[in-house]
Amino acid sequence: KQEVTQIPAALSVPEGENLVLNCSFTDSAIYNLQWFRQDPGKGLTSLLLIQSSQREQTSGRLNASLDKSSGRSTLYIAASQPGDSATYLCAVSASGGSYIPTFGRGTSLIVHP
Amino acid sequence: DTEVTQTPKHLVMGMTNKKSLKCEQHMGHRAMYWYKQKAKKPPELMFVYSYEKLSINESVPSRFSPECPNSSLLNLHLHALQPEDSALYLCASSQAQGAEKLFFGSGTQLSVL
Numbered sequence: 001k002q003e004v005t006q007i008p009a010a011l012s013v014p015e016g017e018n019l020v021l022n023c024s025f026t027d028s029a030i031y032n033l034q035w036f037r038q039d040p041g042k043g044l045t046s047l048l049l050i051q052s053s054q055r056e057q058t059s060g061r062l063n064a065s066l067d068k069s070s071g072r073s074t075l076y077i078a079a080s081q082p083g084d085s086a087t088y089l090c091a092v093s094a095s096g097g098s099y100i101p102t103f104g105r106g107t108s109l110i111v112h113p
Numbered sequence: 114d115t116e117v118t119q120t121p122k123h124l125v126m127g128m129t130n131k132k133s134l135k136c137e138q139h140m141g142h143r144a145m146y147w148y149k150q151k152a153k154k155p156p157e158l159m160f161v162y163s164y165e166k167l168s169i170n171e172s173v174p175s176r177f178s179p180e181c182p183n184s185s186l187l188n189l190h191l192h193a194l195q196p197e198d199s200a201l202y203l204c205a206s207s208q209a210q211g212a213e214k215l216f217f218g219s220g221t222q223l224s225v226l
Binding site: 031034036041043044045046049075089091093098099100101103104105106 | 117121122153154155156158161168169201203205210211213215216217218219220222
């Protein structure tokens with residue numbers, strides 16, 4: 001069974017810092033990996049989707065990388081802003097079978113002015 | 114239109130009530146999902162509909178009854194719930210089951226008294 005771990009669980013940083021959020025998974029036979037953002041009491045917003053054949057994806061100040069062999073993905077946030085404060089979740093879809101994503105518990109990020 | 118719309122946003126119900134949660138999308142997606150999320154926990158998959166047929170039922174108690182009337186609508190009927198069922202209920206959709214980017218609604222915050 002796929003297990004997804006996110007480190008750190010919580011992070012508090014001053015505005016302007018560059019951040020790295022980590023996601024690790026136990027089964028490297030993945031189909032894709034998604035990073036989501038969730039604001040308190042709200043739904044999830046998909047930030048980046050990386051297919052298993054890809055190494056990274058970029059969107060604005062966000063860059064996500066994937067290393068299947070080591071079972072790791074990182075989300076890099078450049079020049080953090082207070083508006084980036086949210087919980088960031090990683091979800092991994094296994095290849096073969098139902099392709100349903102397994103979620104990590106998330107990293108709760110606070111960026112203070 | 115890239116939205117998944119959920120109603121109501123908030124719901125308070127007693128243990129003997131019957132209520133329904135509604136979800137709608139007009140992106141032509143053929144897979145729709147119900148997730149349950151407790152505070153500070155990742156979303157837990159409840160049901161998946163693929164091409165309007167129930168594809169996955171994650172051993173959810175029968176007091177939760179899903180329905181997919183057409184390709185754009187997904188309902189979750191609630192009956193005789195327990196206080197521990199209080200949670201954020203999230204609907205999501207994707208182009209196909211599990212293999213594509215997930216779009217989430219903003220959720221229904223349910224409280225069972």
